[in-house]
Amino acid sequence: MSDLALHIPTDVIDGPTSLAAVLVAALVVGLCVVRARRHLDERLVPLAGLATAFIFAAQMLNFPIAAGVSGHLLGGALAAALLGPWLGALCVTVVIVIQALLFADGAVTALGLNVANMALIATFTAYAVLTLALKVLPRTRGGLAAAVFAAAVVSVVAASAGFVLQFWIGGEEVGQSFGAMAAAILGTHVLVGLGEAAITAGAVTAVALARPDLVHALRGTRLAQAPRDLKETA
């Protein structure tokens, strides 16, 4: 399962659907630039650049799922929790474009679809779940970890559901077996999502304990529990 990528290759989804996805993705990414700039003004370029470099490095990190099986982060939920929905989606979009053009991962014609699933759907769903969960859960270490965990699982499943939806609209006619295929894809991604969620929750909690001001989801509040010192490793 190492490097299990959702990057859609050439012509899995037909032309009109891909084109529609490009238009939607371009509009939403444009909106992300406007909103992120409103928040950061001229700090946008260096901060978004460094945050993108971080997401890039996070995706290179392989984590174990069970003995012999490892996966890597998609990063949508991580970006949403730490950077907020607009900047987060922008950073993941840049990562996907870099992967398509410099690493041949995902077709150029499917760029709109890939951005829509992995950057936009994943990040915005994660942020919505996170905001709702933090309204209910206490602002403690456990509460934050649980909220981020839920957001990450839902974001990965939502991204794969985005693919299933696009496949239903503009993919191969599979008739009866569509339900089985959808169930297989979504089921696999629940497992991937659990891995993603555990790592994301750990990382966000670590940041929240050391620098709560950097966790966008907390909106400047501290965790209720007295923060323990996070020892940096050299």
Next chain:
Amino acid sequence: MNPVDGLHRPGDSPVHRLRPQVKIVALAAFTCAIAATPREAVWAFGCYALLLAGLFALARVPAAWVLSRSLVESPFLVLALAFPFMVAGPEVHFGFITVSEPGLWAGWNLFAKATLGVWAALLLAATTPVAGVLAGLSRLRCPEILLQITAFAIRYAYLTVAEVTQMRLARLARCDDPRFLWQAGALARSLGVVFIRSFERGERVWQAMAARGYTGRLPLEVGPAPASALQWAAALSAPLAAGVIAAWTAAAA
């Protein structure tokens, strides 16, 4: 794999010398031609493969490298293998296996087009340096703000990836060997530390830029070079050939 140099293989072939904007347009056009070809025209996909193989040879990219890099699409090849059993339709018998005929075509379609699409993208990635791709996108009127973010991201990816690698080595040196997800706590925490460092570095970089008079716009007067008509003609000949084949097969089908 080095995240900063991409898959670039330095060289001085005619393909390397083409301007990046020309190659990006050619890649997009070629991929569209592949996508538009009807699946029954098996010979057309053979022609595309030969065309790409010729270009790889011209760019001196070894076949083994291309094949090993093509593995990125392997998850979708599983889907291609599943199609013959999933799609409904008239059935064909191979010994004791029964598969549907439209399903076989669907699987072939996915396999052929995904592979050719990856090869075309690999040709761009192998022959164009990262800075070249950004300059090309800028010539093609890609929004400047996205390009600046991308340039920063690529520049600092060196540092961030080095930090992640360094922490991994430090963990390994301390006998950290997680085999199951619930043992991966140290990994998650080190990711948190990398985020704090990256964000703080971003703020420092911005302060340094502000101190030098940065107001939200990079003073880049040196634009990327334009491409000559000859370059456009040379680069677009391959997608044009593919487009003619695609149009011909589509008309015949």
